[in-house]
Amino acid sequence: MKDTADRYISAQKVAEILSCTDQYVYSLVREETLDAIKIGPRALRISERSLNAFIDAGRVDPEDYFAPEAQEPEPSPQKKIVHSNWMDK
Secondary structure (H helix, E strand, C coil): CCCCCCCEEEHHHHHHHHCCCHHHHHHHHHCCCCCEEEEECCEEEEEHHHHHHHHHHCCCCHHHHHCCCCCCCCCCCCCCCCCCCHHHC
16 A cells, blocks of 8 residues: 655655755745644744645646748848948059
């Protein structure tokens, strides 16, 4: 049977996982994007399930992200040749 208990991790650990600042993690908690519990006057723990859901929601298929879009080639601009005769004098 799979363990169904949610784990809670520190904001610093979440910031490390996301490669972001602690302040960004706190803003995600304020926006209620990440679920958190307060364990003291200045300590939060973030739900690992909500973190995983946040990561999964932001995932992109590299083929969709990096594949070039089919575009019609742009017409080549007309080159204007300018000749100066200052050296002919």
